[in-house]
Amino acid sequence: MTSTLGFAILSVLARGDRTGYDLAAAMRRPVGYFWTAGHSQIHAELQKLLGAGLVGFEAEHGPGPRDRKVYHLTAEGTRALREWVTEPPRERPERDELVLKTYASWLAEPELVRRMFADQLAAHETRLAEYERHEASFGGPPAPGDPRFGNYATLRCGMGYERHRAEWCRWMLAQLGEG
Amino acid sequence: MTSTLGFAILSVLARGDRTGYDLAAAMRRPVGYFWTAGHSQIHAELQKLLGAGLVGFEAEHGPGPRDRKVYHLTAEGTRALREWVTEPPRERPERDELVLKTYASWLAEPELVRRMFADQLAAHETRLAEYERHEASFGGPPAPGDPRFGNYATLRCGMGYERHRAEWCRWMLAQLGEG
DNA sequence: CACAACTATGTCAGTTCTGACATAGTTGAT
DNA sequence: ATCAACTATGTCAGAACTGACATAGTTGTG
Numbered sequence: 210m211t212s213t214l215g216f217a218i219l220s221v222l223a224r225g226d227r228t229g230y231d232l233a234a235a236m237r238r239p240v241g242y243f244w245t246a247g248h249s250q251i252h253a254e255l256q257k258l259l260g261a262g263l264v265g266f267e268a269e270h271g272p273g274p275r276d277r278k279v280y281h282l283t284a285e286g287t288r289a290l291r292e293w294v295t296e297p298p299r300e301r302p303e304r305d306e307l308v309l310k311t312y313a314s315w316l317a318e319p320e321l322v323r324r325m326f327a328d329q330l331a332a333h334e335t336r337l338a339e340y341e342r343h344e345a346s347f348g349g350p351p352a353p354g355d356p357r358f359g360n361y362a363t364l365r366c367g368m369g370y371e372r373h374r375a376e377w378c379r380w381m382l383a384q385l386g387e388g
Numbered sequence: 389m390t391s392t393l394g395f396a397i398l399s400v401l402a403r404g405d406r407t408g409y410d411l412a413a414a415m416r417r418p419v420g421y422f423w424t425a426g427h428s429q430i431h432a433e434l435q436k437l438l439g440a441g442l443v444g445f446e447a448e449h450g451p452g453p454r455d456r457k458v459y460h461l462t463a464e465g466t467r468a469l470r471e472w473v474t475e476p477p478r479e480r481p482e483r484d485e486l487v488l489k490t491y492a493s494w495l496a497e498p499e500l501v502r503r504m505f506a507d508q509l510a511a512h513e514t515r516l517a518e519y520e521r522h523e524a525s526f527g528g529p530p531a532p533g534d535p536r537f538g539n540y541a542t543l544r545c546g547m548g549y550e551r552h553r554a555e556w557c558r559w560m561l562a563q564l565g566e567g
Numbered sequence: 568c569a570c571a572a573c574t575a576t577g578t579c580a581g582t583t584c585t586g587a588c589a590t591a592g593t594t595g596a597t
Numbered sequence: 598a599t600c601a602a603c604t605a606t607g608t609c610a611g612a613a614c615t616g617a618c619a620t621a622g623t624t625g626t627g
Contacts, residue, residue: 220492243487272622275576295500302481308422312538313399321474359491373552451592454606
């Protein structure tokens with residue numbers, strides 16, 4: 210019944226109480242690397258989670274025309290999240306615009322395709338360097354019971370992904386003939 | 389104006405004329421590896437492409453209560469597709485349920501997490517073996533102007549992806565402590 | 568002091584996407 | 598002969614998602 214977005218929100222809330230605004234910020238970074246949502250969607254989903262009793266909030270007088278609401282997991286929310294975590298994931302990433310373009314790339318001018326992949330390669334290398342700097346700041350993997358383990362493990366996945374993508378881009382450039 | 393799904397359809401049609409049914413089959417395999425759509429969405433999108441003049445069709449008497457319609461690219465459709473191919477892709481995959489679960493995995497029983505990753509690893513190894521068998525059937529990379537190049541290049545991407553994922557699963561299992 | 572950026576909430580219209588429902592002829596296996 | 602699977606089209610309700618609009622106090626910079 211609860212959507213994956215709902216569990217994404219619960220995952221962030223499990224690390225500490227947040228406002229909807231803070232949740233939206235987390236949905237950009239670091240959660241945005243593997244799940245995204247705009248703030249309008251988050252406010253709507255919070256209403257559903259509230260209705261299902263998985264989260265609660267405390268209101269305080271805040272900036273803007275409305276109360277500031279700090280959301281927290283309920284006991285039931287924690288239980289639901291814990292159960293969801295180890296259920297086999299149904300979906301693997303199934304939409305990838307670059308791969309779709311590649312599927313149709315035989316139609317296009319090779320030089321333009323080459324440029325697109327060169328740009329992609331540069332972007333992947335930049336991102337990998339960022340991730341590596343970020344990884345260094347951890348100073349080794351946290352224990353699997355530590356919330357930081359989640360961040361570290363997803364970062365490692367991101368690093369592997371960037372390496373795989375960069376390698377594929379290099380392979381594509383070799384196929385297309387350099388320059 | 390045309391959605392990415394529209395271009396996915398045009399990409400399939402560029403390889404030969406198809407019915408909506410055939411397009412839906414292609415959207416499962418092989419296009420489904422990087423872009424998915426149900427047949428209801430495909431019929432709706434075909435109406436839009438028709439309205440935009442990017443595709444046309446020829447009707448013939450067919451099974452079922454309605455005519456069978458064989459769709460084809462128009463000259464304008466080919467032009468639009470060719471232009472789209474080398475425009476920089478805006479999106480990279482941004483929803484990955486397994487990674488989201490990993491982000492919250494510190495909450496769960498390590499043994500259950502371990503099992504989930506062992507299952508994932510097995511699935512990736514199976515898929516990689518399938519892809520490798522498929523790759524062997526190509527007998528080397530087609531030239532970049534050949535439609536089969538699109539299939540081959542996306543398959544290579546899939547192989548790299550499965551390898552990267554399997555490696556990450558193995559790393560996770562090592563972190564969690566084997567069995 | 569002015570102005571920008573940030574904090575913080577929400578609505579709303581429109582698009583996309585999913586899954587179920589509906590219909591009906593052809594083909595192949597037992 | 599019967600039955601299942603396949604070919605082939607489409608609708609529809611509802612959920613998910615995007616991007617714009619709306620409001621307004623606080624904080625920091627020049």
